[in-house]
Amino acid sequence: MDSTPRDTAPADPSDPAADHTGPPLRQLSLTQLRRRTSMKWRAYPEDVLPLWVAEMDVPQAEPVVRAVTDAMRLGDTGYPAGTPYAEALSRFARDRWGWDGLAVDRTAIVPDVMLGIVEMLKLVTGPGDAVVVNCPVYPPFYQFVRNMDRRVVEAPLDPDGRLDTAALTAAFTRATSGGRPAAYLLCSPHNPTGTLHTAAELTAVAALAHEHGVRVVVDEIHAPVVAGGSAFVPYLSVPGGSDGLSLMSASKAWNLAGLKAALAVAGDGAADDLARLPEEVGHGPSHIGIIAHTAALDDGRDWLDAVLAGLDRNRELLAGLLAEQLPGVRYRPGEATYLAWLDCRELGLGDDPAGVFLERGRVALNAGADFGTGGAGHVRLNLATSPAVITEAVRRMATAARATA
Template identity: 75%
Template structure:
């Protein structure tokens, strides 16, 4: 069980989602705020509308003041992650000696797939799932094979076993790319489910690579279970990062973690991969994990408030939209199929309502008719977005 986490002091418990005005946000030059015209409310790509946590900002300022902007070195990031995992998840199994830094989670996944699979080999995913899984896997010459989630948004183990069996009949080395917590549904896989994944992996000889980037972003009452912490997962590989929880996508850095039986695989990763992360990024991510806990707690409380807010707004203004609040991530997966719209709902809400959401179609089988909404913004913007979405149907 997770260890007790001290409550943040009143001085640090301000909801960071309430600190920036729309005018301030529109001064940003990142993808979220520059892709669409200014009359569009952007609630799409996974950037949060928050200022940096002060411990992170201070670490960056100190590095810049020192001119400490060279190549990354050392294991401080992995050590901070191991301590965070022990404190937050009750997991003492993250061995620093079985880690390496990588540029980011998706490029880390690419490197892991290079180690344990070959060109043309199948990579199994649970659709609907994060679109870059399809893009990156396809670009490196592997075959994406879907094992769709069940209607409840959870892993369908009958489908997964059947898919593992088909993948194993070929001559290649199949891999299961597990999204945990799941993006876009916000599903938190249980310890029993993950142990069942590990058992199937052993039975069918399918290696598991887990994308656990959203692990720190849990709804109230939810507990993240690291895949490498369940029985039978010793030959698995995981990618973790502070990126999503502290809004550090522009400060590239992630950690690849190997189970004890995969240490030899990770040891074969080329040295130059470790030169790819940003040194300032490593510093920022380390500071987030070490000193950003109170800020994270305040964010998680704000996200819980936003989940409740969105559920109420949809019930009032868009009752035909089906929505199960996610148990992790800051993303909401909205079923718009009952609206009977002409084409992609995201396109309709953008054109008629001036709200930018992610279309469900790129998420693969099961995504058509859905949209993904980013909850990591001010409550007022969520309220305005739902109002515009409802008006778009008039």
């Protein structure tokens, strides 16, 4: 087999033969994607296939394009006002998750999910207090928590990548030793594994947090991105979850990271906490971002469904390609997110297989060690791209692994 990395891609949409109305994940060529100036496409040289940071290789949903274009033409580029974003999210939660408990009057706009997490943690903890996380987990959890002078206490996931009540009990006990306040920063759905927490698991979390006096702050940014046949359960909807604080956004599901806007949502037992949020935090979100996110939630659902169907096919494709070309990689397709967590330890590539795949295969993935304890020897791969790019990426990874053997 030819070991020279090469670019293969779907047909260029500028080609009259291309399907301009086909599935979103198949519409754009590498040539078009490399015209983008965002982080995903500027961090590495052009010979590298970037399957790392959580940006999707899709054209934007037309309802979002129209809403933003109309606002720009009108000159509607001032400061945000009112609650249209929260109202749209409440409708989405009712229709998609069967949850009618998202009260608009218990929401606040925040610049983005991670900055919103910081503000929620400030409301329920102080400097030097502990924040529990489930490792391996999204690397900014560590970075942001430590930068705000809180201590990270890890509660590892179990061998199946699920919440481990024994590990949580031990972590909550450590976090609250000496009678200090503590918080639990829960990732739901979980990044990087794509695990969907069940209602029973979340109910157990709420009971355990109440028993130990730990406040739950939950990152639910990937909530709309679920596999077919799976269902997302909002933490605030489960028994005992009412004193939790959630961060939600349309940014991941509709590829809107560059249009900053997110929502903090309080359960009815945390309304007083959210009311203490400094007013200036609400000055951070972009008014255009709020317009985009609102349009996505209300009018971009068909587009989202098309993306979700493509992701289902990509999960199946990736599993088949790995079984054929890299059988030493262990991969359990997640029920949510567009991220794949690959256990590469049997390949003999050391603790940093992402470095090998980049150097020898020209494929950029996220290094597992960055996700905390349990991440070494793993990589995170972004599935939100075309089947052709995934196929080429696995070919390159297999070539890199053979070259290192």
